[in-house]
Amino acid sequence: MTVPAVTRMGSWVLDRRGQGRGVRITRHPELHAINLSIWRDSVCAGTVHLTPADAAEVVQAITVQLAELARPAPPVRSTDRVDELEARIAELEQQALPRRGVWRRVLDTLVDVSAAQPFGRSTPTPPGPTGPLSVVC
Template identity: 45%
Template sequence: MTALVMPVHGRWAWDARGEGRAVRVSTHVEAGLLNLSLWRGETCVGTVRLAPEDVAQLVAGLTDGLSALAARPRVLAPDAARVAELETRLARLEQRRDPLWRRAADAAGGWAVRKAARRPR
C-alpha cells in the first residue's frame, strides 16, 4: 500500500451525526484525480480516487438530491407528532376553568394559611 502526502488545500463536509465524522475532498493535480476521504476523528477510514468524468457524475447526483430536498417540505423528526399531540392536550387542559395545577396551588396555599392561623401567639 502506498501512502500519498495529503494536499495542503482541501474541503471538509461534516457528518450531521457528529462524532468527528467527515468527508474531505482534495485534488491531486499531479495524478489528475480527485480524492474523497472518509474520516472518523483524526483517522482516515476510507478513500475513493475519482477521475474528472466520475466527479462530474457525482456532482450531478448531489445536485439532483439537493434539488429534491429543496422541493419537498421539511420532514420532521419522528417525535415531532408526539410532541405536537402533547402540546395540544396541555393547551386544552389549561383552557379549563380550574386546571389541576391551580387547584393544587390553591389547596397548598389554603393549607399554609390554616396552619398559620392555628399557631399560638
C-alpha cells in the same frame, strides 16, 4: 472533531451528526484526480479516487438529490390510511368469497356422510328430534 490542517488542495465537510465524522476532498494534480476520503476522528476509514468526469457525475447526483429534497411533500390527508385499510379489507373479503364455496362443499359432504346408512343396517335411522343434520353458512 478537530479538523486536521488541509493544504491549499483540499477541503473538509463535517458530518452534522458529529462523532468526529467528516469527508475530506483533496485534489491530486499529479494523478489528475480528486480523492474523497471518509474520516472518523483522526482516522481515515476509506477513500475514493475520482477522475474529473467521475467527480462531475458525483456533483450531478448530489444536485439531483438536493433538488428532490427541495420539492414540497404532497399533503397527507388523515383519511389516506383509513381509505387504504378499507380498500385492503374489501380486497381480502373478495378473495375469501370463492373459499366459502369450498367450505360449503365440505360441510355438505359431512351432512351427506352423517345421513348415510351404517354398514349392515337394513333400515334407515330415524331422524333425531330436530330432524336431519343441517348446517347453515
